[in-house]
Amino acid sequence: DAEITQSPRHKITETGRQVTLACHQTWNHNNMFWYRQDLGHGLRLIHYSYGVHDTNKGEVSDGYSVSRSNTEDLPLTLESAASSQTSVYFCASSAGTSGPRTYNEQFFGPGTRLTVL
Amino acid sequence: GEDVEQSLFLSVREGDSSVINCTYTDSSSTYLYWYKQEPGAGLQLLTYIFSNMDMKQDQRLTVLLNKKDKHLSLRIADTQTGDSAIYFCAERVRGATNKLIFGTGTLLAVQP
Numbered sequence: 207d208a209e210i211t212q213s214p215r216h217k218i219t220e221t222g223r224q225v226t227l228a229c230h231q232t233w234n235h236n237n238m239f240w241y242r243q244d245l246g247h248g249l250r251l252i253h254y255s256y257g258v259h260d261t262n263k264g265e266v267s268d269g270y271s272v273s274r275s276n277t278e279d280l281p282l283t284l285e286s287a288a289s290s291q292t293s294v295y296f297c298a299s300s301a302g303t304s305g306p307r308t309y310n311e312q313f314f315g316p317g318t319r320l321t322v323l
Numbered sequence: 324g325e326d327v328e329q330s331l332f333l334s335v336r337e338g339d340s341s342v343i344n345c346t347y348t349d350s351s352s353t354y355l356y357w358y359k360q361e362p363g364a365g366l367q368l369l370t371y372i373f374s375n376m377d378m379k380q381d382q383r384l385t386v387l388l389n390k391k392d393k394h395l396s397l398r399i400a401d402t403q404t405g406d407s408a409i410y411f412c413a414e415r416v417r418g419a420t421n422k423l424i425f426g427t428g429t430l431l432a433v434q435p
């Protein structure tokens with residue numbers, strides 16, 4: 207069955223370190239998204255991609271970067287981890303059809319809990 | 324700007340109906356969604372409604388959309404303990420894009 211996976215599921219790191227969170231989907235979806243979930247803020251969009259070599263900033267992109275070298279993967283990199291980046295991170299994907307009549311469900315991974323000490 | 328708001332917490336007794344409310348700001352949203360997040364898991368789509376509809380029913384779930392007031396609600400009939408979760412509403416950003424704006428989430432606690 208097609209799926210979306212994230213690794214690691216849990217990560218503890220230190221302030222200033224570079225961290226990369228992996229996201230892999232087997233649906234062959236064009237669209238991929240990274241969110242962070244924090245109490246009182248719900249899900250906030252960090253970065254997203256509509257296809258290979260395409261990346262776009264979301265509402266909370268500072269301190270994060272992504273690259274899309276193939277359809278299946280969208281790794282999220284924290285260049286220099288900060289305590290404010292302690293959060294649960296979710297990756298999601300959706301099919302490429304974007305017309306107004308397509309409801310375009312986003313499928314979510316299980317999440318990565320990141321703690322920055 | 325775009326902002327989607329929900330109350331943080333709702334507690335109901337098993338067998339009662341639950342109503343989770345959401346307000347959004349983008350009147351041109353084409354689709355609105357309800358996602359469910361169980362403990363320790365990612366989000367799963369529960370249901371969605373297209374903007375030209377007022378109501379959508381799917382088994383125990385009823386979605387009501389009031390475009391004039393930019394208000395969306397999710398009613399769960401005969402709420403069960405397995406319905407305990409966080410529920411997120413989301414709106415699709417205007418234009419033919421694939422971006423969603425999520426609400427803050429409502430924690431539904433079902434008491435036996």
